[in-house]
Amino acid sequence: MNCTSTITQRAADSGQRAAVTIRHHHARTRCGSPPPNPQPLTPTTEGRHPHPPFLLLVLAVGLVACNLGAALGTPTSASMPAEAPVEASTGLPPATEAVPTPVTQTLTRLTEPGCCVQPFWSADGRQVQFIDKPEHNLPTGIYGVSIDGGTPRLVSERIGVYSIDGRYVAYLNTDGQTIVEEVATGSQAIVQNGGKYVVFSPGSQRLAWEEFVSSGNFDQQGTSVKISNVDGSDIREVTVLYGGGIVGWLDDDTLLLLGKNTPAEEDRVLFTLSVIDGTRIDLAVQQRMRTIRMAPGGQWIVYAVTLDPDGPEDDGLWLVSADGSQHYHLDVFGGVQWRDETRLLVVPMDIDAPSHRLLQIDAPTGQVTPLTDPAQLPFRISGGDWSVSPTGEHIVFLNAEDQALWLLTLSD
DSSP: OEEEEEEEEEETTTTEEEEEEEEEEOTTTTTSSOOOOOOOOOOOOOOOOSSOOSOHHHHHHHOOOSEEOOOOOOOOOOOOOOOOOBOSSSOOOOOOOOOSSOOOOEEEEOSOTTOOSSOEEOTTSSEEEEEEOOSTTSOOEEEEEETTOOOOEEEESOOSEEOTTSSEEEEEOTTSOEEEEETTTOOEEEEOSTTOOOEEOTTSSEEEEEEEOSOSSGGGOEEEEEEEETTSOSOEEEEEEEEEEEEEEEETTEEEEEEESSTTOOOEEEEEEETTTOOEEEEEEESOEEEEEEOTTSSEEEEEEOSOTTOGGGOEEEEEETTSSOEEEOSOOEEEEEOSSSEEEEEEOOTTOSSOOOEEEETTTOOEEEOOOTTTSOOOEEEEEEEEOTTSSEEEEEETTTSOEEEEEOOO
């Protein structure tokens, strides 16, 4: 038996609607043969979280599925050479040459083919986790498999949005209220936000969420950004913006936001906002920013510009420091994830290539280092579905060849 249902949730980091497809399948047959390799999707705004990305509050009430589909995709574009950044704005790092010979990496299969999609990580980076129902007599929940291999085990039947440190989980109760639960003790607090999706700050001190304050087309729709303490106390509005929303927290006191100052404006502004004193720093102004991702520690941000109506000059990937002192364009385009506070990983788009490859870019200097050589270590990521461990040592991805989860271990 095979059926598909779709739920729509608020993508809090972009202010846009994202569709999450749940595929129900017979537990023993695992939906028969693996699904075909999905085409890469247009990139969307995303923050960086080692736990389930923007999806799980809604699933807490309605999830009966075993696999979570429609992974946010790697950007679609013609391939570009992996070279040093070129000057296109301020703060250009010195021009550097790419290191010619990649270091040796290793690949390991973690799950059976057709098992799971959209994997995420335990807080310590030792376990790959995913939503599954492996057998008809087993519960739907979060399952995990060690990076050392072995049989996946049930981690928790509680499906929700986890804080980065794994200390808290937020979910909806049967009354549609947002509950924040301390995992270790089970103590709970009700957040009076009407069941809105919440974003934990990095140190689990605060929550943020969005509330619509005006209707109409998304481009002109007003969004109130509100915050509270992690227990739901001290709720207050910090700003109102239009056609945008929350990207994420840079630290416990600073939000990264995207939106317009007035409904009539065309360009959106990417900016930081202190929730302590209201200090705002504008970082970038564009109509079509996508794939906004923050480095751990909140000092660097990457974003993509696609189909810029003013011309193709600004299309591509951009790096900007959180204080606005450095801002430059990259000559490589593709799927992006942060490895650590300063190192960005890129899977360049080359649609006709038989294998993907992995590059590393040092944000402060622009140094480009190839980490894999397709001739020595071929692999292909399905639908842009990959995630970097909190330690930066591993990458888990959905393999396009067998639809299993594979682990790429980085040796440097």
